[in-house]
Amino acid sequence: MTPELLLRHIDEATLWPVGCGLALGEAYERALSVRQLRIRRGEQPRGYKVGFTNRTIWERYGVYAPIWGTVWNTTLVFCEGEGELSLTGTCQPRIEPECVFGLKATPPARASLDQLLACVEWMAPGFEIVQSHLLNWKFVAADTVTDGGLHARLLVGKRMPVSGTDAAGFDAQLAAARVTLSRDGTRVDEGVGANVLDGPLHALAHFLAALRDCPGATDLQPGDVVTTGTWTDAWPVHRGERWRADFGAPLAPLSVRFT
Numbered sequence: 001m002t003p004e005l006l007l008r009h010i011d012e013a014t015l016w017p018v019g020c021g022l023a024l025g026e027a028y029e030r031a032l033s034v035r036q037l038r039i040r041r042g043e044q045p046r047g048y049k050v051g052f053t054n055r056t057i058w059e060r061y062g063v064y065a066p067i068w069g070t071v072w073n074t075t076l077v078f079c080e081g082e083g084e085l086s087l088t089g090t091c092q093p094r095i096e097p098e099c100v101f102g103l104k105a106t107p108p109a110r111a112s113l114d115q116l117l118a119c120v121e122w123m124a125p126g127f128e129i130v131q132s133h134l135l136n137w138k139f140v141a142a143d144t145v146t147d148g149g150l151h152a153r154l155l156v157g158k159r160m161p162v163s164g165t166d167a168a169g170f171d172a173q174l175a176a177a178r179v180t181l182s183r184d185g186t187r188v189d190e191g192v193g194a195n196v197l198d199g200p201l202h203a204l205a206h207f208l209a210a211l212r213d214c215p216g217a218t219d220l221q222p223g224d225v226v227t228t229g230t231w232t233d234a235w236p237v238h239r240g241e242r243w244r245a246d247f248g249a250p251l252a253p254l255s256v257r258f259t
Contacts, residue, residue, distance in 0.1 A: 001146075003033035009133050010034075010148065013091040016133045020146040027145035032216050034148065035070050044073040045218070046225055047103075048211070049128055049151045051144065053196040053203040053229030060233070063141045066197070068207055069149015071225060076154050082255045083127075083155045087239055090152045091131045095237045096230030097179050097245035097254070099193065099200035100126035100156050103224045107208055114167040116205055119220075122159040123174075123200075125247050125254040126227050129153035130234055154227055157254035167201070170250075175199035177248035179231045184242055191231030203228040 001009075001020060009016060020027060039045070051067045058064045077083060087093050104121035111119070131152040134143055144150050162170065175194040182188055197203045204226055211217050220226070237243065237258055244255040 003030060003037055006030065006034050006146065007037050011089070013089050014133070015091065015135055019134060019139060019143045022142045022146060024142050024145065027142035028214050029216070030146050031069060031148060038072065045070050046073050046076045047071045048207065048220075048224065049149050049154065049227045050203055050207040050229050051130070051149050053206070054191075054231065055197070056195055057230075057233055061137065062139075063144060065141065066203070066206060066210065066229070067141060067145050067149055068210060069145070069151045071151060071154050071227070075151065076156070076225065078156045081158050081252060083157070084257050084259060085127075085129060085153050085155055086259050087129070087237065090129060091133050092137065093129050093131050093152055093237050094234035095243055096128045096130055096234050097181050097191070097232055097247070098126045098128050098227045098230055099174060099196075099251060100124045100154070100225055100227045101200070101204055102159065103220055103226065104222055106220050106222065111205070111208065113171060113201055113205065116208070117162065117165060117167040117170060117201065120162050122161050123251070124159040125157040125245060125251045127155040127243070127245065127254060127256050128227050128230070129155075129237065154225070155254070155256055156225065158252040160250065160252070171199050171201045173250055174201060177251060179248070180246045181232050181235070182244045182246070183235070188235055189232040193231060195231050196229040200228040
């Protein structure tokens with residue numbers, strides 16, 4: 001499929017008839033072409049999503065390594081703990097509770113965890129709404145990349161500054177933190193920060209290396225947000241539902257209502 005046709009499927013929330021049929025490197029090239037089309041029509045990149053960092057769900061989806069895609073001004077929403085998201089224009093949407101980072105500087109080459117954390121301004125709980133344009137979420141890794149990293153929406157909750165934080169202690173606390181995911185007051189799933197490549201800071205480090213290895217990709221910039229992958233499975237969502245993620249410290253709880 002051409003970049004123009006891929007963008008039409010995103011805009012119209014319609015299913016692809018078949019998979020992309022591309023190798024993984026070609027899939028990133030195609031995704032970057034779609035990114036340029038979106039920029040040309042006025043959308044603004046606001047950062048990145050990192051997907052499939054949770055090793056516990058690799059076998060379930062048949063994708064065995066992390067992937068990434070762009071977050072947009074048209075898909076990013078901030079709140080202070082309770083938010084609202086429209087599912088209009090999404091395709092087979094699912095919800096993922098995640099840890100989100102906000103960057104204040106571009107990390108140096110081969111950054112250590114201390115150097116990486118020094119470039120982070122804040123962290124926050126997040127709900128990424130992911131989507132698939134292949135029926136019943138049946139895909140291969142290249143399809144997920146071509147499909148914008150499966151990104152549809154990102155709700156970012158209460159942001160907490162991380163300045164002066166010790167990287168080793170911060171990393172250990174986030175990795176040990178747990179989350180309980182509920183729908184309309186009923187527990188649905190639970191997870192732990194260590195599910196995402198041993199912790200969200202490690203997921204960020206992995207993504208930074210992958211981004212810089214991708215020809216034509218734009219490096220992390222001050223002000224970018226990066227959401228680092230789901231701590232649980234991804235669960236289907238529908239209009240009218242209320243979902244809540246009760247994260248352990250240092251992250252705050254986050255709730256969302258879907259319209």
